[in-house]
Amino acid sequence: MPEESKKKILKPLKNFPLEEHIASGHRACQGCAEVLAVRHVLKAIGPEMVLAMATGCMEIISSPYPLTSWNVPWIHVAFENAAAVGSGVEAGLKALRRKGRVPDKEVTVVAMGGDGGTSDIGFQALSGMFERGHKMIYVCVDNEAYMNTGIQRSSSTPFGASTTTSPAGKMSPSGQNTSKKDMPGIAAAHNIPYVATACPSYYSDLMKKVAKAKEADGPAYLHILSVCPTGWRIPPEKAIEYGQLAVDTGIFPLYEVDHGVWKMSRKPKQLKPVADYLKGQGRYRHLDETLIAVIQKGVDEKWERLLKMTEMTGPATSEQPAQEE
Amino acid sequence: MGKKVGIEVSIAAAEAVGLCDVDVVAAYPITPQTHIVEHLSELVANGRLDAEFVPVESEHSAMSVCCGSAAAGARTFTSTAAQGLALMAEIVYIAASMRLPILMLVANRALSAPLSIWNDHSDAMMVRDSGWIQIFCENGQDVYDHIFHAYRVGEDPRVSLPVMVNMDGFILTHVIEPVEFWTKEMVGSYLPRFRPLNTLHPDKVVTMGAFGMPEIYAEQKMAHDQALKNSMPVLLEGWDELAKLTGRKYEPVELYRTEGAETLLLAMGSLCETASLAVDQMREAGRKVGLVKLRLWRPFPLAEVRKALSGAKDLVVLDRSISVGAANAPVTSEISAAMYHEPQRPRIHCMIAGIGGRDVTPEDITNMVDLSLKGTEQECHIYGVRG
Numbered sequence: 001m002p003e004e005s006k007k008k009i010l011k012p013l014k015n016f017p018l019e020e021h022i023a024s025g026h027r028a029c030q031g032c033a034e035v036l037a038v039r040h041v042l043k044a045i046g047p048e049m050v051l052a053m054a055t056g057c058m059e060i061i062s063s064p065y066p067l068t069s070w071n072v073p074w075i076h077v078a079f080e081n082a083a084a085v086g087s088g089v090e091a092g093l094k095a096l097r098r099k100g101r102v103p104d105k106e107v108t109v110v111a112m113g114g115d116g117g118t119s120d121i122g123f124q125a126l127s128g129m130f131e132r133g134h135k136m137i138y139v140c141v142d143n144e145a146y147m148n149t150g151i152q153r154s155s156s157t158p159f160g161a162s163t164t165t166s167p168a169g170k171m172s173p174s175g176q177n178t179s180k181k182d183m184p185g186i187a188a189a190h191n192i193p194y195v196a197t198a199c200p201s202y203y204s205d206l207m208k209k210v211a212k213a214k215e216a217d218g219p220a221y222l223h224i225l226s227v228c229p230t231g232w233r234i235p236p237e238k239a240i241e242y243g244q245l246a247v248d249t250g251i252f253p254l255y256e257v258d259h260g261v262w263k264m265s266r267k268p269k270q271l272k273p274v275a276d277y278l279k280g281q282g283r284y285r286h287l288d289e290t291l292i293a294v295i296q297k298g299v300d301e302k303w304e305r306l307l308k309m310t311e312m313t314g315p316a317t318s319e320q321p322a323q324e325e
Numbered sequence: 326m327g328k329k330v331g332i333e334v335s336i337a338a339a340e341a342v343g344l345c346d347v348d349v350v351a352a353y354p355i356t357p358q359t360h361i362v363e364h365l366s367e368l369v370a371n372g373r374l375d376a377e378f379v380p381v382e383s384e385h386s387a388m389s390v391c392c393g394s395a396a397a398g399a400r401t402f403t404s405t406a407a408q409g410l411a412l413m414a415e416i417v418y419i420a421a422s423m424r425l426p427i428l429m430l431v432a433n434r435a436l437s438a439p440l441s442i443w444n445d446h447s448d449a450m451m452v453r454d455s456g457w458i459q460i461f462c463e464n465g466q467d468v469y470d471h472i473f474h475a476y477r478v479g480e481d482p483r484v485s486l487p488v489m490v491n492m493d494g495f496i497l498t499h500v501i502e503p504v505e506f507w508t509k510e511m512v513g514s515y516l517p518r519f520r521p522l523n524t525l526h527p528d529k530v531v532t533m534g535a536f537g538m539p540e541i542y543a544e545q546k547m548a549h550d551q552a553l554k555n556s557m558p559v560l561l562e563g564w565d566e567l568a569k570l571t572g573r574k575y576e577p578v579e580l581y582r583t584e585g586a587e588t589l590l591l592a593m594g595s596l597c598e599t600a601s602l603a604v605d606q607m608r609e610a611g612r613k614v615g616l617v618k619l620r621l622w623r624p625f626p627l628a629e630v631r632k633a634l635s636g637a638k639d640l641v642v643l644d645r646s647i648s649v650g651a652a653n654a655p656v657t658s659e660i661s662a663a664m665y666h667e668p669q670r671p672r673i674h675c676m677i678a679g680i681g682g683r684d685v686t687p688e689d690i691t692n693m694v695d696l697s698l699k700g701t702e703q704e705c706h707i708y709g710v711r712g
Contacts, residue, residue, distance in 0.1 A: 050525045052393060065541050068532035073525040075396050076534035077419050081389035084381065088351065088393025088401075089525055091377035095348035096399055099375060101518075107527055125389065128382035 013204050017043040026069040027061040031236025033243055034058060034141045034226035037200040038112070041139055041222070044210035045108050047072060050089050054082035054113030054122060057148045058141060079113075080121035083129035083138055086111030090134045108214050109136040115156035116146045119181045130190035130219045137213045137220045140183060143228035151231045155181040158251070160295050161283045163231075168286035175286060179298060187221035188257040194220040196256035196265075201227075201243030205254060205265055212258070225252045233282020245277040250303045251295075255310075262309040274299050327506035334465035334497050335360035337504040338430055341472035343374040344512045347428075348399035351379040351390035355409040356442045357494035358432040362404055384409035388416035388427075395425040395487075396533055398524035400476065403427065406494055407434035410448045414455070420487050421456035422549055423534060426479035426519070427487040428472065429457075433594065433645075434494040435681040443682020444494040446594065447646040449622070450655045456549050458488040458556055459623040461593040465502030468492045470567060470575070473507065473516050478563045480519045484556040491622075493595040495682070511570055554624045577626035578633050582608055583615030588694060589637040589671065591617045591660065596643055596678075596685060603690035614694060619656070630663050640664075640671040641697045643690070645679050653705050675705040683709065 021042035028035040038058055042049070050073045053059050059076045062069035077085045090109040096102040111129070113122050118140040126138060145163045146152040153166035153176050162168040162175035188195045194216040198206035206224065213220035225246055227239040234242055246252040249272045254265035274296045278284040287295075332340075339361050342350070350369070352362040368374035377394075381387045387403050394401040405413065410431060420427055431449055435441040449459060458479060462468045468490065475488035492498060507515075523531045537545050560577070568574040581601050583589060592600045597618040607614040617633045619626075634640055644654030653661060657675035664670040674697035679685040685708075693708050700706075 048527045050397070050527070060536065063532060063535040065535035065537050065545075068535060070532050071530060073527055073530050074532045074534075075393065075525055076536075077389060077392045077423070078415060081386060081416065084386035084389030085393040085396075087379060087381075087386070088349065088390035088395075089397045090393075091349045091351070091379050091390065092394035092397030092399030092401070093526070095375070095377045096397065099348070102398070102526060103528060124382055125386050128386055131382070132379065 017046065019043070019047065021047065021071045022062065023069045023071060027064075028057070029230045029236070031229040031239040033200050033239040034143055034228065035061065037141050037206065037224045037226050040200055040203050040206050041110070041210050041224075042072060044207040045110065045214055048106065049073070049108040049110055050075070050093070052077070052082050052086035052089055052109070052111045054117035055079035056114040056117050057143070058112065058114070060148055079117055081125050082111040082113045082117060083122060084125040086136050086138070087129050087132065087134045090136045109134070110139060111136060112139040112141065114148070115140060115142040115144060116154040118142070119156045119183050120154050127190065130187065130192050130221070133218050135218055137210070137222065139222045139224060141224050141226045143226045143231060144180070145231050147228050147231040156183065159298065160278070160287055160291055162286055163283065173286070174291055175283070184221065184223045184257070187223070191260065192219040192221060193217050193259055194256070197223045197225070197252065197254050199225040199243045199247055199252060199254065201240045202247060202254060202266070209256060212256070231283070234280060238280070242277065242281070245272065248272045249274045249277040250299050251277055253303060253306055255306060261314040262306070263314055264306065264310055271299075271303065327508045327511065329503055329505040331501050332504050333360060333499065333501050334468055334492065334504070335499065336364050337465055337469045338472060338492070339364035339368065340506070341469050342402050342428070343368045344507060344509065345400065345472060345476050345516060347374070347376050347402045349377045349379060349390070349394035350402045351381050351387045351394065352403050353381050353384045353387050353405070353409060355384070355406050357434060357498045358404045358406045358409070358430070360498065361430060361432070365402070384413040385416060388413035388420060391427045392416060392420050392423065392425055395420070395427050396423070396525050398519065398521050398526070400480070400519045401427045404430040404432065406432040407436050407448045411436060411451060414452055417452050417457065418455045422545070424485045424552065425487060426485055426521070428475045428479065429487065429489050430472075431489055431491045432494040432498045433491050441681045442494070444496050445645045445680040445682070446491070447680070449489065449491050450646045450648070452489075453623060453655065456486070456553055457623060458486055458553065458560070459491065459621075460488065461491045461620055461622055462497065463595060463597045463618065463620075465497060465500070465504050466573070467575070468497060469504050470571065470573060473512060474563045474567055474575075477516050478556060478559050480521070481559050482520070482522055484552070484559050485521065486553060486556060491594060496595045505571070515566060515570055557624055557626070560621065575620060576629075577621035578629040579618040579620060580633060581616040581618065583617065583633070585613055586615030586637060587613040588639045588641065588698065589615050589617050589634060590641050590643060590690065590694065591619060591634070591656070592643040593619045593622065593645065593656065596645060599685055599687055600643065600690050603687035606687060607691055607694065625659060625663070627663055630660065631667055634660070634664060634671060635667050635669050637671040639674065639698060641674045641676055641694055643693070644675055644677045647677050647680060647707070657705070674700065676708050677706065678708040680707075
């Protein structure tokens with residue numbers, strides 16, 4: 001993105017839904033991009049939905065009994081089972097609708113969890129939901145660690161991030177020494193109709209993808225990078241900027257897999273160096289040039305692989321994907 | 326009145342679930358529960374039951390699907406045993422605390438290790454504090470009738486709780502018994518449609534499963550405890566109506582030849598039938614022995630238990646599970662606590678019997694009575710154990 005465009009005041013999108021489905025006054029940290037992602041997901045789906053949520057940040061900030069932030073039907077059961085609870089809601093509503101016991105209208109069932117609730121403890125339930133073909137959307141809001149319990153590493157924590165259970169130290173110079181689990185790739189391997197990555201820093205792309213997921217003829221998976229100023233140790237006002245940098249450096253590429261066809265959503269002519277993204281994040285403060293080079297190499301390889309996937313699976317995509325404001 | 330057929334109890338139970346017109350069945354296969362869910366999936370596949378059969382990837386997801394389904398207002402069924410119940414235990418507690426009426430048929434089986442597919446009650450005892458209504462069945466007819474009873478009571482807005490119907494693995498699940506079927510009309514007159522107070526639907530927005538701060542947690546738990554205890558009149562009402570319909574009268578605590586008994590046996594589940602044979606034999610031999618059958622385990626029928634037991638000199642509790650390291654086995658502990666403050670109470674003897682599928686014959690039960698009467702109070706024996 002050109003430097004000057006950062007300074008532009010963004011105009012709201014045409015037809016941007018003004019209705020709020022998660023009320024303000026929730027207890028999210030300052031600068032939480034995760035709750036912003038949730039807000040945009042709900043706006044794109046609209047009120048005709050049921051949301052099943054895993055235990056985690058979004059659950060705990062929104063539902064201290066007897067208060068609630070939710071203006072849509074919402075259920076929380078446990079940590080690892082949002083996909084299964086959502087499956088039950090979908091199956092229940094389907095049977096009741098067929099039998100004429102609920103109004104005959106489309107209700108979008110959404111299950112949502114954090115990266116721990118999705119890629120670790122909820123992994124099996126999620127795979128089951130995909131495989132059984134429930135017509136619903138699963139949204140992973142990925143802030144790259146167990147932030148709710150105090151910044152412990154998950155399998156979605158990237159290589160090189162220092163967390164409270166993967167701290168950088170003399171014997172562990174990188175902090176997290178494993179690479180981020182490829183959840184979108186795993187979701188796509190289930191051959192479900194729609195998989196996409198998104199980031200609220202690119203909210204119109206995010207909302208378009210939610211709308212596509214809503215129309216999918218089976219399970220859809222959205223993996224949303226959700227910048228966490230508290231856990232990433234960045235100033236709250238930088239959350240949107242770091243989301244943009246994650247996309248523009250290619251460490252978190254935006255793409256979709258629509259019925260097996262891989263397509264880049266943003267393909268900058270030149271990726272920014274990943275060091276631009278790592279700089280200023282407390283979780284990466286310990287990294288030296290060698291480790292940054294390791295991360296850069298990983299980003300480059302993944303980017304190349306993604307491009308190959310788009311070439312292998314899709315029509316010739318020489319055209320630049322539409323750039324948003 | 327429906328017709329009486331000889332049928333495997335698992336199949337009869339599945340037929341009863343089908344007659345209830347359930348909306349969602351979510352289950353994962355585990356011995357000895359399999360015949361129940363196999364038959365249900367057949368009913369769905371053949372179009373005899375209009376339901377969503379959700380073949381989940383684990384029991385944990387089975388109970389989670391059930392929570393979502395019941396919260397959406399759908400009549401919901403699952404069935405499991407032993408390790409399956411252990412795996413779903415986390416959600417078993419949540420289903421009850423969220424007041425979601427679900428019917429779960431537990432084909433009681435021993436918990437690992439060592440791995441055992443055979444019967445005992447350790448699985449049900451593991452979740453005894455979860456806040457479900459828990460009923461133990463003596464025979465096939467009993468299981469069949471309680472499918473209807475469980476839905477009627479659990480879904481009643483005065484109750485709104487999940488119900489666990491326990492049937493002994495293999496001893497009941499895999500035997501062919503005479504079962505008198507219900508007609509559709511009988512079910513229609515006995516079991517109203519499920520109309521929960523709140524459901525997950527955009528037409529009426531609700532939040533379910535909010536978290537409890539310390540200022541509210543204890544009150545929530547008290548409300549759950551009261552709700553479970555307050556289900557008693559609805560359970561009794563359900564059994565009264567069932568008696569009018571079928572002529573079969575079930576009660577929380579049932580008595581067999583207890584008149585003038587100095588020694589009482591207390592049992593649960595299919596062991597009651599074996600124990601009744603032993604009582605017959607002992608009565609024929611002139612011994613004053615009777616049997617108390619504990620059908621309702623939760624809510625615990627405190628008044629009924631006290632009334633049934635206070636007159637006896639000795640009570641032999643046949644416990645089909647072990648609480649490792651505890652003073653007593655689970656049922657004995659509960660009964661002891663119930664009787665402690667009674668001015669007149671029997672000496673209570675704990676006999677752990679039939680765990681992990683070990684056979685218990687009427688002769689064994691007579692032996693247990695003899696052993697108990699020779700022994701002193703507060704001894705806990707594992708009957709017939711070697712070494």
